[in-house]
Amino acid sequence: MIRPQDPASFRTHPAEQAALSRSQFDAFSRQLPLLYVILVINSLAVAVTHAAIAPAWLSIWLPAAMCTACAIRLVVWVRRRQRLASLTDEEVAARLKTTVRLIALLGAAFTGWGLMLFPYGDPYARAHVAFYMSITVIGCIFCLMHMRKAALLLTAIVIVPFSLFFSLTHNAVLVAIAINMLLVAVAMILVLLTYYRDFANLVASKHALQAKQAELQRLSDENSRLANLDNLTGLPNRRRFLADLDALFQTAQAQHARFAVGVIDLDGFKQVNDLYGHGAGDRVLEEVGRRLLDRSGPRIRLARLGGDEFGLLVTDVREPQDLRDIGAAICETLRAPYAWPGATARLSGSLGFAIYPDAGVSPAQLFERADYALYFAKEHRRGGTTIFSAEHEKQIRELGQVEQALRQADLEHEMTLHFQPIVDVVRDRVVSYEALARWNSPTLGSVAPSLFIKVAERSDFIHAVTVALLRKVLATMHQSDPAVRVAFNLSARDIGSAEAVANITDVIRESGIEPSRLTFEVTETAVIQDFEQASASLHAFKRLGVHISLDDFGTGYSSLTCIHRLPLDKIKIDRGFLDRIDADGAAQDIVRSIVELCRSLELICVAEGVQTQAQAKVLRGLGCTAMQGFYFGMPMPFDEQALVA
CATH class of the missing domain: 3.20.20.450 (EAL domain)
Known part of the structure; x- marks a missing residue:
């Protein structure tokens, strides 16, 4: 059983209304050519049958003008459909309002033209006009199923004059046609309302689903951002650093490019925590993060690896001196005093670099070599920069031999x-x-x-x-x-x-x-x-x-x-x-x-x-x-x- 629509169903939220209007525009733009084709073909058929019995202005020039207008509108809509994605919600709404007005105007024009043709010709010609008006309005209503307002307006403009006009003829056949057409129109209106309600609900559901998907995507992006961001310093975290290192390694390997992996460790940070507490340590790390962010750029990406250890990736490395200059600038930045209410601390930073492909042939090996260079810097040149070299490679092999022998030793x-x-x-x-x-x-x-x-x-x-x-x-x-x-x-x-x-x-x-x-x-x-x-x-x-x-x-x-x-x-x-x-x-x-x-x-x-x-x-x-x-x-x-x- 078809039930009347709840008045609330006619009300939508602005976002849903915009989505509905765009869906109407999209669906209607597909069916509008058929509407104009129906109007033109049916009108030309009536014009041909009345060409010899009605005045030329009524049977030739007026239908020609109306059919030309339909053809122009058809071309306009084809072009608009091609630009649908670029139209704003306001432009779409404006186009729909204009379409409703034109539909009403065309409906009135074609209805008036049909009723003016009715007095001319024999009963067959008159029956043709009645058939033309009834079949045309039914076809147009089907084409306007996605635009409730336009369909109802067109139905009223055509059916009301049609029913009144034929009822006043006192011809039993024409009166029966008028009543029959009126009942069909009522049935079609009910079908139209039900179809439009389902269409609007479908659009609303789609909009809600898209909104939910967008929210889920936003939450996913936010979770991904948080999962790859160090909350304290605002720098990328260890997970993001290692992922960037893997990606950079793949690119460098394919393009035969050189890059460097660096590890920075703060000298004296432990004392800050012990003397002033972890709150002061967090403030120092926040300041370190800000200073390092100022040093980042297209070639330099920095991250916090954990604790007071930071990582950096440097692309387009031509000479070791380039890295020494970068390291010196970073170390100089970190040496500036760290002040907060009631205390001031001075720290330094030691930095180790490993260059691809000289120091390693895998991301893990490069990171390990950079870490060893850092260890060497802290041992021999605290507060300075060390670049992994052949001498360090020799030391690693020596340490590896010692470790292996130590683990196998009879202590x-x-x-x-x-x-x-x-x-x-x-x-x-x-x-x-x-x-x-x-x-x-x-x-x-x-x-x-x-x-x-x-x-x-x-x-x-x-x-x-x-x-x-x-x-x-x-x-x-x-x-x-x-x-x-x-x-x-x-x-x-x-x-x-x-x-x-x-x-x-x-x-x-x-x-x-x-x-x-x-x-x-x-x-x-x-x-x-x-x-x-x-x-x-x-x-x-x-x-x-x-x-x-x-x-x-x-x-x-x-x-x-x-x-x-x-x-x-x-x-x-x-x-x-x-x-x-x-x-x-x-x-x-x-x-x-x-x-x-x-x-x-x-x-x-x-x-x-x-x-x-x-x-x-x-x-x-x-x-x-x-x-x-x-x-x-x-x-x-x-x-x-x-x-x-």
Whole structure:
């Protein structure tokens, strides 16, 4: 059953109305040619049958003019259909309104013309006019199904005069035709309204679906943007950086182009977090992001890889000097002060580059080489730029060989210990020894401790080495005089892991050695990497009874606040201050300050790296009473060291 439409169905929202108008325009533009063809063909047929019986102006010139107008409108609509995509919603609405007016005008014109022709001719000619008017309006209504207003207007303009005119003839056949036509028109109107409602609903559904798809696409784009963006700095994140690196690699490979991968690390950022809190650290990272964005451009793309590490891609690399200039500009930008209410910090940035294809043949290899160049920069030219070279390639192979040999090593048999005395120069006696690791590999021979310890730390194998060496130290202590004290070095990885701390504690307890005979030495660098975890680890060792010594003090990483918070028993002055201490007044002032600091904190102060009698004499004059170095004894096996002692 066909039901009357709800008045609300005639109301649409502006966006839906625009979509509906455009759909009407599109559908109507396909059917309009047929409408004009129907008008022209039917009108020409009537004109031909009345040419001999009606005046020429009525049977020839007037229909010719109306058919010409239809042909012109047909051409106009064909052109408009070709430009549909370029028309605005307002232009489409205006075109539809104009069309409705013209449909009404043409309907009135053709209806009037048909009724004026009716008096001429015999009954057959008159029946032809009635047939012409009825069949033409039905055809036109079908062509206007997508334009409800135009179809209803045309129906009213044609059917009402048609029905009245033929009803007033008092001819039973013509009256029956009028009534029949009126009923058909009513049925067609109901069909029209139902069809238009379904059409409008379909357009509305399509519009809603498109709007939902657009919203989903917007959300997808936003999610993609967020997934590839670092929220803190506004720079692309690690995911986006690696994707860009892969894409750039593919392009460069196809075009035989050169590009560079860079990794930047902030020097001193950890101290900002420890001294001022993570909020201050976030503000520093935000400022770093802004500065790096200012350095980005068509050739340079920057990203935050995580923490205080950033990545960059540089295209069209011709010479290494080009990268050095870029690196110098970035490093200079990062060195400017970072200020916020109540504090100011100064940082620097170290940067490593790897150039394609010189440094690697895959994105992963290029990134690894850039990371190694960064590591080299932080080791040797902190705050500067390093470009991966053949020398670095050689070092990587050497480190790889050391790592492979280390993982296959029998640590119990290949690792040994040498001991160097720490002397109380006032009492002229050895107060303890520092245990120093030695490794004689069956494949590599004697490997320097600075090398294999570094490799063990980078490969996360250091804990196995630490435990093996600690067991040897404890075994030596077990066999020696109970008065012998030994200092043992722990790495950053050891004190940065709660699990490692627990394992080390278990080893000490299992040994039966009095923990107070053991001193753990940790560097400032190891402590500052994760101060909270390092502090918790050192406090755990302190509760066990082990003494704690801060090694390499004075290299500039720690602060008085950090020292005050650590459970220290001893501070060792970095050997770098002793090289020319007998002639360098500034070095003497620094050492004197450190000695006074230790005295005020009730800590033992040890000067390490003492090489000559002159150095020992100056240090003694500055108040330093505990010393270590070649001047007092070379590192050697404990049984030989004991004889010397």
